[in-house]
Amino acid sequence: MAIVLGPNRYGKAESRVVRIQRDTPRHEIRDLNVSTALRGWFDAAHIEGDQSAVLPTDSQKQTVYAYAKQAAWDTTEEYALTLARHFVDDIEPVDTARVEIEEYAWERVTTADGAEHDHTWVRRGPEVRTVAVTVSGAGAAQRTWVVGGVKDLTILKSTGSEFRGFLQDPYTVLEPAADRVMATSLVAGWRFSTLEVDWDEAYASIRQALVATFANLHSLALQQTLYAMGRAVLEACPEVAEIRLSAPNKHHFAYDLARFGIENRGEIFHAADRPYGLIQATVMHDDAEDAGPAWESFTGLV
Numbered sequence: 001m002a003i004v005l006g007p008n009r010y011g012k013a014e015s016r017v018v019r020i021q022r023d024t025p026r027h028e029i030r031d032l033n034v035s036t037a038l039r040g041w042f043d044a045a046h047i048e049g050d051q052s053a054v055l056p057t058d059s060q061k062q063t064v065y066a067y068a069k070q071a072a073w074d075t076t077e078e079y080a081l082t083l084a085r086h087f088v089d090d091i092e093p094v095d096t097a098r099v100e101i102e103e104y105a106w107e108r109v110t111t112a113d114g115a116e117h118d119h120t121w122v123r124r125g126p127e128v129r130t131v132a133v134t135v136s137g138a139g140a141a142q143r144t145w146v147v148g149g150v151k152d153l154t155i156l157k158s159t160g161s162e163f164r165g166f167l168q169d170p171y172t173v174l175e176p177a178a179d180r181v182m183a184t185s186l187v188a189g190w191r192f193s194t195l196e197v198d199w200d201e202a203y204a205s206i207r208q209a210l211v212a213t214f215a216n217l218h219s220l221a222l223q224q225t226l227y228a229m230g231r232a233v234l235e236a237c238p239e240v241a242e243i244r245l246s247a248p249n250k251h252h253f254a255y256d257l258a259r260f261g262i263e264n265r266g267e268i269f270h271a272a273d274r275p276y277g278l279i280q281a282t283v284m285h286d287d288a289e290d291a292g293p294a295w296e297s298f299t300g301l302v
């Protein structure tokens with residue numbers, strides 16, 4: 001029985017890149033957390049300690065900053081694609097590159113006269129936009145996967161949600177709820193089937209489909225809501241082949257005020273932070289192409 005080296009990759013995680021475009025008095029900002037990972041001919045590095053094929057993670061970080069300025073990019077997806085292609089096309093030992101990006105959104109400050117400020121913003125969040133690009137192989141055989149996403153999309157509805165009729169066993173004490181608060185902080189990733197996408201427009205329409213469905217569907221359970229959200233995204237954005245959703249059920253328990261002789265008519269809750277239900281679902285076109293390495297997260301952030 002022999003011991004062998006299995007799959008491996010390496011890169012620089014979480015380079016914080018802020019790009020300000022200041023060609024006109026109205027500046028533009030992009031605020032990114034960029035991670036790069038390379039796969040390729042790195043057996044000798046692991047087995048013999050031979051660094052001759054190893055592009056230092058420091059060089060990967062420098063490239064991330066240099067390309068932020070030098071590459072022509074509007075959207076984060078374009079930037080990720082350019083970076084990943086560079087590592088695969090220009091660095092000989094690299095067979096596959098993955099670029100994972102978290103993007104933090106900034107909203108322009110509005111001044112007293114209602115005008116948007118040219119160079120001041122307020123962070124919008126905690127919601128974070130995510131991008132994961134994987135590029136593999138050379139020339140005509142090169143393949144590319146793009147997964148967009150959002151995380152920490154915190155959303156709550158104060159009615160229009162119930163949970164009843166569930167299976168009962170000897171340990172079931174949960175009371176059925178005909179009208180409850182439903183809240184989550186959604187993590188979702190969607191895999192594109194093409195690169196012919198208006199990336200910012202797709203993000204906006206997918207986010208809108210997610211939140212509008214959460215709001216408008218009268219929910220019988222978070223599972224039903226998640227599936228409906230996934231369907232809505234596939235219907236709103238034909239370039240999406242598959243979406244994966246993960247939703248912590250942020251329980252809001254009606255607080256027992258009867259002990260003080262006070263009636264609680266669904267107004268005062270204990271917002272519990274743990275434990276929480278965790279509901280996950282994938283919704284996809286049944287003829288979607290194989291996902292390949294699209295979902296193989298490097299940092300776990302994206």
Ligand SMILES: O=c1[nH]c(=O)c2[nH]c(=O)[nH]c2[nH]1
Binds near residue numbers: 163221222223277
């Ligand atoms: O929407 C829900 N789904 C569940 O599976 C579940 N389980 C539970 O205790 N509460 C809820 N709510």
